Amino acid sequence: MKRLLVTGVSGLLGINLALRESAHRDVVGVINSHSLVDAPFLTKPFNLTAPGAIDRMLDEIKPGAVIHCAAMADIDACEKQPEKAAVINTRVPGILAQACSVRNIRLVHISTDAVFDGQRGDYVETDIPNPLSVYARTKLDGEKAVLDAFPKAVVARVNFYGWSLTGKRSLAEFFYNNLSEGKPVNGFTDVQFCPLFVNHLADLLLQLLDSGHSGLFHVVSPVSLSKYEFGCRIAEAFGLDKNLIKPVSVMDGGLTARRSPNLTLNTGKLSKALQSALPGVEEGIKEFAVQMKEGFPQRLKNYLNQS
Numbered sequence: 001m002k003r004l005l006v007t008g009v010s011g012l013l014g015i016n017l018a019l020r021e022s023a024h025r026d027v028v029g030v031i032n033s034h035s036l037v038d039a040p041f042l043t044k045p046f047n048l049t050a051p052g053a054i055d056r057m058l059d060e061i062k063p064g065a066v067i068h069c070a071a072m073a074d075i076d077a078c079e080k081q082p083e084k085a086a087v088i089n090t091r092v093p094g095i096l097a098q099a100c101s102v103r104n105i106r107l108v109h110i111s112t113d114a115v116f117d118g119q120r121g122d123y124v125e126t127d128i129p130n131p132l133s134v135y136a137r138t139k140l141d142g143e144k145a146v147l148d149a150f151p152k153a154v155v156a157r158v159n160f161y162g163w164s165l166t167g168k169r170s171l172a173e174f175f176y177n178n179l180s181e182g183k184p185v186n187g188f189t190d191v192q193f194c195p196l197f198v199n200h201l202a203d204l205l206l207q208l209l210d211s212g213h214s215g216l217f218h219v220v221s222p223v224s225l226s227k228y229e230f231g232c233r234i235a236e237a238f239g240l241d242k243n244l245i246k247p248v249s250v251m252d253g254g255l256t257a258r259r260s261p262n263l264t265l266n267t268g269k270l271s272k273a274l275q276s277a278l279p280g281v282e283e284g285i286k287e288f289a290v291q292m293k294e295g296f297p298q299r300l301k302n303y304l305n306q307s
Contacts, residue, residue: 002064003028009043010034012164013110014069015300017202028061030070034165036303048092054099065106065209068096071139075114078135089138094145101150108154108209113193113220115140115157118260121192125216125269132260143216154208156219157265162198162288163297165304171195172288175231179240186252187228187245192262194220195230197284204270204278213273218265223280233281237289
């Protein structure tokens with residue numbers, strides 16, 4: 001089976017995808033700021049923003065496919081550093097796509113549901129985006145750069161949750177961490193989204209990769225809910241006090257960048273392409289809770305190099 005290269009392998013999606021797939025194929029993970037210890041797959045350090053780094057990476061690793069998870073994903077940090085966000089979220093994906101095209105390497109590029117302004121919801125792939133933040137704008141520009149350079153690539157708009165190396169990278173972890181310590185938190189009642197469990201996302205991305213599909217896909221849960229409702233379901237799954245979650249408006253959240261209120265995406269194209277029903281929110285939260293019981297979060301943290 002062809003070698004799979006995963007960029008941003010220390011991120012939430014990267015680490016879960018690489019761990020899940022390393023049991024089935026040769027996986028190489030590319031790291032930058034965070035190194036891993038005793039991971040069950042090979043890791044290589046590359047700064048993808050450095051001149052010539054992407055060509056060197058592909059020529060050294062020789063993958064048959066790439067899943068590009070690396071990104072500047074902190075929305076408020078992007079607002080404060082727009083030039084850096086443009087380099088990482090737009091220029092790097094375009095260069096990678098061009099390099100993969102020349103070498104005939106399959107590519108899946110990870111984008112975001114935030115490319116839409118959230119005024120309507122139930123967006124399909126042909127709807128015209130209207131990004132509200134620097135993060136969203138640079139990710140949309142990254143989509144265009146990838147598909148212009150390599151039309152055979154897959155671009156996946158996503159929204160996902162799961163356990164991360166640091167334990168602080170997903171909304172589900174935020175709710176679990178605070179509620180398990182008895183701390184009150186806010187839950188936005190006026191932000192609708194379609195969160196997908198990270199392992200389900202990994203499986204769907206690999207199906208798209210291996211099935212030969214190309215173009216733009218919405219790879220999210222077919223079930224939507226508010227962030228407040230999501231927090232309540234996390235609380236219920238772990239037997240925590242959901243009354244600690246205060247229902248508030250996103251306008252009262254003290255966030256730097258503007259957030260889109262309704263980021264429900266239509267997954268009909270994806271379901272038809274893969275000829276299967278898609279996993280929903282309940283299935284994902286149940287697996288998320290099972291992973292905690294099995295000690296998965298701690299095993300993840302053991303991979304993080306603390307030195």
